[in-house]
Amino acid sequence: MKLTEISAILFDKDGTLFDYSASWSGWVCHILNDLSKGNKTHANAMAAAIMFDTDTRQFDPSSPVIAGTIDDAAELLGVHLPQITHSALVSYLAETSARAVMVPPVPLVPLLSHFRDQGLLLGVVTNDGEMPARAHLEHAGILNFFTHVLGYDSGFTPKPDPDMLLAYARLAGIAPETVVMVGDSTHDLVAGRAAGMRTIGVLTGLATHSDLAPYADTVVPDIGHLPDILSGS
Structure with a gap:
């Protein structure tokens, strides 16, 4: 993927920003x-x-x-x-x-800072509720990195429907095809494909590589590998 073709990264929360089982x-x-x-x-x-x-x-x-x-x-x-x-x-x-302790797979602040320094917009679309999602992001010290955080109760149809993802693109004022959807489940990736977005699967949820590969442009162990993928290295 060429960084010059991408304007935003859209993250799932559970299993993506945070390791599912550990959290x-x-x-x-x-x-x-x-x-x-x-x-x-x-x-x-x-x-x-x-x-x-x-x-x-x-x-x-x-x-x-x-x-x-x-x-x-x-x-x-x-x-x-x-x-x-x-x-x-x-x-x-x-x-x-909302009080559950989330466990990130990699240090999140330096990773998200890197993306923001690259001029990328960042967002979260989760099938969790918006209130607990914001609480988890705030507790992890990363809420301020995201332009929009959308949950299943934010007024849009949950994944695997693309509605939430398309809503993010509208709210951010960007074209869906310039967004990368990153997630740990087929729900995330099916929604991303349906929205016309690039898709990256991560293995910090419970799905396997073979589960995700049919719906992903690429599958990586965790979000710490995203800088290399997005730089084309």
């Missing part, structure tokens, strides 16, 4: 224990619903929660929590997830 496993264990009030049988039933293994503290790669929204997670967990309304469960998940 989310502890939070999932916490909410399962909290919602089940310590009842292990109940916790395991909810874990099975979201395809999370409590012994290994890992999601099954096919779990719909990985690339889904908080609303999707609440739908699955809510079957086992009839005493809690769907809206209350969504609020609980949003509020607790």
Whole structure:
């Protein structure tokens, strides 16, 4: 890819800016224990619903929660929590997830500073909620690098629909074909392709190289490899 042809980099959040398993496993264990009030049988039933293994503290790669929204997670967990309304469960998940400790795969400030110094615009489009997304970015000290942060609840259709990505391009005042979409899931890359953007897959989520390759211009281990890819080296 030629840097001169690119005006912006659009990042997914979970599994891309932050390592998915390292960031989310502890939070999932916490909410399962909290919602089940310590009842292990109940916790395991909810874990099975979201395809999370409590012994290994890992999601099954096919779990719909990985690339889904908080609303999707609440739908699955809510079957086992009839005493809690769907809206209350969504609020609980949003509020607790905003406090989850995110673990970046590489130092983010120098990487994002490099891109900004190159004159590139930066944005985030995530199927997480906008409020927890902003909280995570703020806690990591990188919120100010992004011109726009869009979540599933920001008024646009979530990925794999391209609506959120096209909205970013409109808000930033740039052509979609000058944007690179970087993500760890097929949802990210399918949305990027549908929006007419370049696509780069990263392996800091749960998808494999073979999962991502059909939808990506290239696949790299993590976002730390982006400078080399974008410089053509």
